[in-house]
Amino acid sequence: MSLTLIGSHTSPFVRKLRLLLHGDQTVTFKVVNYLEEEGNAYLKSVNPLNQLPMLLDGNQPVYNSRIIFNHISKIKGIAPLTIDEENILSAIDTMLDTGVNLFSLRKGGINIHDESNYFLVRQNERIPSIVKMLTPWAVKLDPKSDWNFLTMSLYSAVFWMGFRDVYDMSKHPEMMEFLEKFKNCPGIVETDIPKT
Numbered sequence: 001m002s003l004t005l006i007g008s009h010t011s012p013f014v015r016k017l018r019l020l021l022h023g024d025q026t027v028t029f030k031v032v033n034y035l036e037e038e039g040n041a042y043l044k045s046v047n048p049l050n051q052l053p054m055l056l057d058g059n060q061p062v063y064n065s066r067i068i069f070n071h072i073s074k075i076k077g078i079a080p081l082t083i084d085e086e087n088i089l090s091a092i093d094t095m096l097d098t099g100v101n102l103f104s105l106r107k108g109g110i111n112i113h114d115e116s117n118y119f120l121v122r123q124n125e126r127i128p129s130i131v132k133m134l135t136p137w138a139v140k141l142d143p144k145s146d147w148n149f150l151t152m153s154l155y156s157a158v159f160w161m162g163f164r165d166v167y168d169m170s171k172h173p174e175m176m177e178f179l180e181k182f183k184n185c186p187g188i189v190e191t192d193i194p195k196t
């Protein structure tokens with residue numbers, strides 16, 4: 001078995017998989033920065049979805065973080081998620097997709113706080129709605145017993161939102177407390193976004 005995870009240091013979708021694979025010396029991490037010309041050209045040449053992360057299992061490409069998680073789960077014998085857990089993962093991924101959209105729109109010169117823009121208003125409403133859904137679950141989590149793909153996903157998402165300043169998570173103290181409680185979990189330091 002030869003696994004290569006293709007991703008960037010900054011992507012939260014990549015980071016959660018790096019956290020899952022932390023300590024596994026058999027997996028190669030190939031760094032691609034699609035914000036630079038060379039990385040962009042490489043990514044387009046290997047992935048028609050033109051997104052990170054992707055996994056190569058030998059010659060078999062696997063696209064999308066969730067499908068990569070399912071693939072790795074089968075290899076490592078991680079139990080399938082329950083429907084409630086799948087719903088939590090959908091909520092975290094949707095919050096993150098929304099944040100990534102806002103980041104790209106802002107990078108393209110759009111004022112992401114424009115309240116006359118129907119699309120932006122819907123994006124900006126979605127994030128607190130998801131945080132509200134996640135909060136009763138998140139406040140009960142314990143870093144000693146609950147360090148798993150769901151908490152890895154939440155950590156990567158909440159951290160990234162602050163890093164890119166696409167949404168003010170400090171409005172949600174429970175999410176800040178979650179970050180604080182989980183900041184010493186395995187792999188957090190090693191997968192931290194490098195300071196440039």
Ligand SMILES: N[C@@H](CCC(=O)N[C@@H](CS)C(=O)NCC(=O)O)C(=O)O
Nearest residue numbers: 011012013051052053064065066100
């Ligand atoms: N649903 C995808 C989302 C992945 C995604 O949005 N990745 C971003 C990086 S965080 C990306 O590759 N963006 C490429 C672009 O904006 O062109 C997944 O779960 O893998």
